[in-house]
Each structure stands twice: as C-alpha cells, then as structure tokens.
C-alpha cells in the first residue's frame with residue numbers, strides 16, 4: 001500500500017476517534033444534566049405506537065415545520081437534502097480509514113440509485129439556503145435570531161454540501177474502476193458543477209489533488225460540525241425528535257397540581273434550574289430558535305419584554321452555566337433563575353396571557369407554559385412576589401370567592417325574577433350550569449348569562465345553578481401562581497358538586513370550562529363538562545332551538561384562547577353563526593389556532609398593562625382591519641376586553657356573545 005494511503009488512513013482514524021469521542025463526551029454530559037434535575041418527571045411513555053407514528057409525520061414528514069409555508073419548505077429541502085448525503089459522507093469516512101471498503105460496488109444498482117438521489121437532494125439544500133439567506137439578509141423578521149451561531153451553521157452546511165458536489169464532480173473525471181464500476185450518469189447535479197468549473201480540462205494529477213482537497217474539506221467540516229452541534233442551537237438536530245416523541249398527545253392540558261400539603265417540600269414551583277424536570281430540559285435542548293413562538297405571542301407583539309423564544313433560550317443558558325454545580329452535587333449553591341442581572345424579570349414573567357400561541361405553533365412541541373406557570377407559582381408561594389394589584393384580587397377571591405370582591409351571597413342576583421332554579425332547591429337536574437364569576441358579577445357577563453338563561457328556557461332545558469354555593473373555578477388564582485388559593489376554591493366546588501345529581505356541567509366561560517374539565521379530575525371531580533357553544537350547537541341540531549336567521553352583516557368570530565388553543569373548539573361557534581347570520585361570516589387574519597388573544601387570560605384581566613400597547617387594543621385594530629360590522633365571541637372576558645379595545649378606535653362595532661346572538665334569532 002502507498003505511504004500516502006497509509007498516512008491518510010492513520011490521520012482519518014485519529015480524526016474520527018477524536019471528533020466522535022469529543023461529540024459523545026459532550027452529548028453524555030447533556031444527558032447527565034437532563035437526568036440530574038430534581039423536578040417531578042412526567043409519566044414516561046404511553047401509546048408508543050402512536051408516538052412512533054408522530055415521529056414519522058411530524059419529524060420525517062416535517063408537518064409541524066411546514067405550517068409556515070416558505071420557511072417550512074426551505075427547512076424541508078435542507079432537512080431531506082442533508083439527511084440524504086450523510087450515508088455518502090459516512091462511506092467516505094470509512095473509506096478514508098479502510099481504503100478497500102467498497103460496499104457500494106457490490107450492490108451497484110442500489111448504490112447508483114442512492115447516489116443519484118443524494119446528488120439531487122444535496123442540491124436542494126443549497127436551494128433551501130438561498131431562501132434562508134434571503135430571509136436573514138433581506139426580509140429580516142424581528143423574531144429570527146441573527147447571531148453568529150446561525151450564520152456559522154449555514155456556513156458549515158453549505159461547505160459540506162458544496163464539497164460533496166465537488167467530490168462527486170472530481171469522481172466523475174476519474175478513470176473507470178478496475179471492477180468496471182462507473183459513476184457516469186449517477187451525479188446529475190455534480191456533472192453540471194464539473195462542466196461549469198471546467199474539471200474535464202484538468203490533468204489526472206490535478207483531478208486527484210482536487211478530489212483529495214475537497215475530501216478533506218468535506219470530512220473536516222462534517223467533524224467540525226459534529227463537535228459544534230452539542231453546544232449550539234443546532235442541538236435541536238439531536239433533541240427535536242425525542243422531544244416530539246415525548247410530547248403531550250392531547251391538545252387539552254391541565255396545569256400541574258402541586259401537593260401543597262407536602263410538609264417535606266423545601267420549595268414549590270420553579271425557582272432554580274435544578275427544579276426543571278427532564279422533559280423541561282429536553283424542551284430547552286430541542287429549541288431551534290426559529291422564533292415562531294415570538295412571532296405569534298401577543299405580549300411580544302405589543303412591546304412587552306416577554307419573548308417565549310428568549311425565555312426558552314435564557315433557561316438553557318442558565319442551566320448550562322450552572323451545570324457544573326448540578327453535576328457535582330452542589331445544588332445548594334445554584335443561583336435562583338430570577339436573580340440580580342437576570343433578563344428574566346417580573347415584567348417578563350407576568351406579561352404572559354397564557355394564550356398558548358407559542359406552544360401551539362412550536363415545531364418541536366415545546367411547552368413554554370410549563371415553565372411560566374411553575375415560575376409564577378414559585379414567585380407567589382416562595383417569594384410572595386407578584387404584581388401589587390393582584391393582592392386585592394387574591395384577597396377578594398379568598399374572602400368572597402370572586403376576583404372583584406362582590407358579596408358571595410349576591411352571586412345569583414343577576415337572575416332575579418328570571419325563574420332560574422337553584423341546585424339547593426332541586427338537588428338534581430339534567431344540566432348543572434356553572435355560571436362563573438364574570439357571568440354572575442360583571443355587568444357585561446351578567447347580560448350574557450341572562451341571554452343564556454333565555455336560550456336554555458326556550459329549548460326547554462332542565463337546568464339549575466349553584467348560586468351562592470358556587471366558588472370561583474380557580475383558574476385566575478392558579479394561573480397567577482396562587483396554588484393555595486386556587487386549590488381552596490377548587491375543593492369547595494368539588495365538595496358542592498358531589499352533593500347534587502346532574503348529567504353534565506355547562507359553562508359559558510372558557511376558563512371555567514377548561515379548569516373544571518381538564519384540572520378538576522386531579523381533585524377527584526370527573527364530570528362531562530360542556531361549553532355553551534357546543535351545547536347550543538347540539539340543541540340546534542336536535543331541533544330544540546329554532547333559528548330565524550337575521551342579517552347581522554359581515555360578522556367575524558373572535559376565538560377565545562381557552563376554547564380554541566386550549567380545547568380545540570373552533571367549529572361549533574362558526575356552525576352556529578352560519579345559521580344565525582343571514583349576512584356573511586368573515587375571518588380575521590389571525591383566527592382559529594393563530595387567533596390573537598384579547599389580553600385577559602393568565603389573570604392579566606386583573607393586572608395593570610403599563611408596558612407597550614394594550615393587547616385588547618391591538619386585537620380591536622385587527623377587528624377593524626377585517627371590515628367586520630359585528631364581532632361574536634364566546635367568553636365574557638373576551639367580550640369586555642374587545643369592547644374596551646373597540647372604544648379606543650373610531651369605530652362602533654358591537655361585540656356580542658353567541659348566547660346573545662342566539663337569543664335574538666330564536667323564538
């Protein structure tokens with residue numbers, strides 16, 4: 001064997017062992033960090049078959065990524081192209097160490113088909129990069145990270161693909177192998193490279209030198225990339241697939257119940273990085289920094305300091321910065337996440353409306369709210385730190401079981417003389433209507449409740465309410481981090497529910513709906529919970545409500561976050577509105593899963609909004625832009641927020657709850 005071949009073999013062996021060894025050391029450390037955190041882990045794996053299918057659709061099929069058309073297509077081209085050239089690169093590495101390795105030549109048909117496909121798909125990577133560069137250099141969306149990391153990755157991968165084509169092009173210029181194997185016709189794109197760069201005119205020596213040169217460039221860049229991945233944002237290449245595999249299978253989700261009775265617990269919620277659970281850490285590793293979450297976030301969009309992308313990034317940086325303490329059993333020296341100099345300030349934490357736009361759009365299925373909820377819990381329960389104005393709201397909920405502080409005895413005053421039965425009088429009914437605090441005390445909400453009553457009465461529904469026995473559902477307190485208070489109110493409701501007989505719980509408020517349906521089961525209360533839009537839709541379909549459609553003009557529907565993104569209810573309200581309105585049903589640009597929050601969720605309804613533009617004003621502008629003559633909603637909080645927002649415009653667009661619209665069109 002020639003000395004050069006022996007030298008190359010030794011060099012390649014050392015380079016491969018060194019690079020892969022370093023890569024595995026770094027990945028092992030990341031894994032150890034993931035396993036060293038103390039947070040209560042999620043249940044491990046269920047429905048493995050379903051999860052494997054999701055890997056095929058979401059990761060291999062790139063369905064999540066392609067929800068954003070052009071960037072998604074570019075990512076798909078890069079993903080498949082890069083994947084396609086890897087076996088060839090691996091073959092080149094092995095050949096570098098073992099020159100006689102020639103597996104491809106023993107399966108010439110299959111091998112040529114693979115090379116042909118890889119050569120074309122490899123070129124697609126370059127096409128994808130052209131768009132990626134255009135986006136970075138020309139479009140420059142605010143939410144996209146433009147750092148050195150992203151540019152280096154584009155450079156690395158471009159060099160890998162270009163050198164791949166040059167290797168192929170030089171290969172084409174070499175004489176046919178002794179075994180008769182020819183590369184003619186298998187590199188359609190690289191053949192163009194060869195012709196464009198005039199490789200055919202080179203001597204055989206130059207061709208050999210050119211081949212070797214691009215071989216080393218290719219392998220060195222791949223190995224450099226390999227070393228770079230675990231410490232870069234491209235860690236998602238390793239973590240995204242497992243993160244998707246372990247994702248929540250249902251859209252509906254409950255906030256984690258904290259055992260506040262646990263006397264041995266040293267802390268509650270998330271205050272330091274060791275309190276993450278392993279799935280949280282996987283979320284951090286999986287983030288691609290694509291910025292889609294920030295693009296849709298109502299807080300980011302209205303000038304608040306909150307960016308869901310940055311939160312995830314900052315958590316990751318903090319975790320890795322403090323990982324030595326984590327791994328060396330010095331957890332007691334770990335600094336709080338919200339500390340002097342930290343960019344995660346209380347203005348960031350409390351700006352979130354919990355709308356879930358970020359989670360819904362995230363291509364790797366990150367769950368930002370798992371972090372935000374737990375951090376709020378920690379701030380309230382451990383640090384007694386929360387927006388000042390929430391103190392009064394907490395007091396009101398504690399004393400009167402509603403956020404406004406109205407006397408709890410007056411909870412049923414809204415329906416005086418309407419013939420609304422109380423559960424305390426009937427003890428059983430087909431429908432237990434959980435009216436909620438807004439429906440019982442807020443002026444706008446009371447009108448919606450009165451309309452709901454009339455609709456139920458017209459349909460002859462056997463229903464009853466709890467009246468003064470009802471407590472706040474707990475949503476506001478929980479999402480504001482006050483788990484003690486939330487659990488106190490939840491327990492009171494659970495106790496009252498257990499005293500009566502009913503088939504379903506009906507709610508007109510998406511927050512009551514979500515909490516009772518998805519979170520009360522953790523407190524032993526498992527009931528069928530139905531929102532009024534679904535219930536009314538069923539009544540219409542069963543012929544129990546007769547509609548005489550009225551011309552409301554161009555009508556648009558504002559999706560409540562807790563009905564839509566939290567519970568996947570998008571169609572029922574639209575079905576009702578199509579029947580009730582003789583005019584047209586139009587959509588705002590941001591609708592259904594990309595619907596823009598009204599600004600009230602996550603207890604924001606009861607907090608000052610002093611930074612940036614008010615979220616409800618921004619939504620009101622979107623209403624005006626849509627050209628709608630009227631807006632329908634299905635949440636008393638949305639109705640109030642939108643109404644306030646519209647008043648800030650020069651338009652007079654009425655906001656009506658679906659119950660109010662149905663009340664108008666039913667006899």
Ligand code: SF4
Pocket residue numbers: 293296297298299300306307308351352353354355356357358359368369
């Ligand atoms: S839940 Fe909504 S407001 Fe909160 S970070 Fe996500 S997108 Fe922003």
Ligand code: SF4
Pocket residue numbers: 286287288289290291292293294308309312358361362363364365366
């Ligand atoms: S959290 Fe998800 S949506 Fe947000 S930047 Fe990371 S990958 Fe993109």
